[in-house]
Amino acid sequence: MLYTLHETGYYGATPLRLTALATRDFWSSPLNPARDTDLGRRLYATADLFSNLTRRYRRPEWGIDSVTIDGERVAVRTQTVWSSPWAKLTHFSRDMTDMRRAGRNRLEPPVLIVAPLSGHYATLLRGTVQAFLQDHEVYITEWENARSVPVMEGRFDFHDYIDHIREMLRFLGPRPHVVAVCQPGPPVLAAASLMAQDDEASRPASMTFMGSPIDARFSPTVTNKLAEERPFAWFASNMVYTVPPPYPGMGRRVYPGFVQLYSFMSMNIERHQEAHLRYLEDLMRDDGDSADKHLEFYDEYLSVLDLTEEFYLQTVDYVFQRYLLPKGELIHQGRLVDPGQVKDIGLLTVEGENDDISGIGQTQAAHDLCANLPAELKIDYVQPHVGHYGVFNGRRFREEIYPRVRDFIADHQSRFDKSAKPA
Structure with missing residues (x-):
């Protein structure tokens, strides 16, 4: 049931997420003369944060195409x-x-x-x-x-x-x-x-x-x-749920990745709240480097899989x-x-x-x-x-x-x- 509720919440937030994306694009457009105003940066930052908090985090890419060895760049490719x-x-x-x-x-x-x-x-x-x-x-x-x-x-x-x-x-x-x-x-x-x-x-x-x-x-x-x-019975009763459609594994009993994620985040909730507030402030200050580091970390941290x-x-x-x-x-x-x-x-x-x-x-x-x-x-x-x-x-x-x-x-x-x- 929890898995279904989680998915329902995600899809239920879709209209708000799409609105936030449109708002973010509008206030970041170079054609918008008000985008560099204090109000423009605040609206852009708020919309960007909301869209990131409610989006689906997919399996990240490795992004390793080279390595430096003894001062030389060596090309790298991944293969299964x-x-x-x-x-x-x-x-x-x-x-x-x-x-x-x-x-x-x-x-x-x-x-x-x-x-x-x-x-x-x-x-x-x-x-x-x-x-x-x-x-x-x-x-x-x-x-x-x-x-x-x-x-x-x-x-x-x-x-x-x-x-x-x-x-x-x-x-x-x-x-x-x-x-x-x-x-x-x-x-x-x-x-x-x-x-x-x-x-x-x-x-x-x-x-x-x-x-x-x-x-x-x-x-x-x-x-x-x-x-x-x-x-042991507590873990079996409270931490395992059934995969809903439309996933290929529908019907499989799993320990959902989002349950693990929420558990870890709750242990340091203040730290994560502060990190997102700093991200909001960085966007409003147009500090792209700091904002990119935040996104890089959370793109990885919020990408989870089921067991x-x-x-x-x-x-x-x-x-x-x-x-x-x-x-x-x-x-x-x-x-x-x-x-x-x-x-x-x-x-x-x-x-x-x-x-x-x-x-x-x-x-x-x-x-x-x-x-x-x-x-x-x-x-x-x-x-x-x-x-x-x-x-x-x-x-x-x-x-x-x-x-x-x-x-x-x-x-x-x-x-x-x-x-x-x-x-």
Whole structure:
């Protein structure tokens, strides 16, 4: 019912939104002699803000057409190299002619960046991808919006997520590197553990976990406490709704992206209100640069996708209520997932000192779970003065975190190259 009400509200606001768009265009037209008056700027700014608050936010574009490597511009194009109804694997292919001009004459390590399936699109990691493109062949998971997947395609749950990661690593093998950002930590560690147990040739050479709830019992945050305080039945009864028409996934039960978005925004509602008031003031002052930065952030932040009922509820149950992986109780397709089987995969954990989503210790827990991994293959790093988002994006990520991840991957690529050489 809530989903239907949400859609009704959107379509009900359409006449007002169209009026606002017409008003915005009228007061921004160069043919309007009053557009630069105080009244004109106020009417334009108000109409623009209203139209932005009530419009539909689509899947953002990557917008990455080049990267600078050693001072040279290298062209980049995206291409889908593997797909299922639930995800596609996107490769950021760098032009080899440009690469040779930049002094890079050999293939660089393949890195699979596993984006979160927690409400936002993979483009939230645009800055992450841009950093890794300087030194790696970058691939990223792009999860599908559950409301766009017809019911006939079946289910997608926590275990399907694990299997998807394994299939992608097999596609990239042998021994690719994997970077899990936030939510994917537990299923990626599970996938690596199973591949290690099976001695698969495509098991990762290294795995990096960034702000991931490997063991959510450590330093519980507001999000963790909510999951602990509410019974599982509450989440099933209050957070899952049916996709209405005209979406292709009509009839599918989902955790709507807009519910996740409203939950996060309500935690910092004053900050978002202040941001929109500043945007209004910037427009009235004709400060286009500041206004564009605001739009760039919210175009990404307000673009959300739905999660399937089964994936969402299993994540709540497995990761945030019963803690199956760290307690050694996660069963995947009849097999116990044992991170102790990981013996030759480099492990790097990265946490933010001020992370209010995944508290200190939650990601570090991977080191204790990989009990049979030699100490020289493990590194833990806590970045001072950053929150959750700063672990994988922003200035400190580019200048302090990424260089450590780059060097860690290079070290384990070197180990793999040496071991792969014939005796």
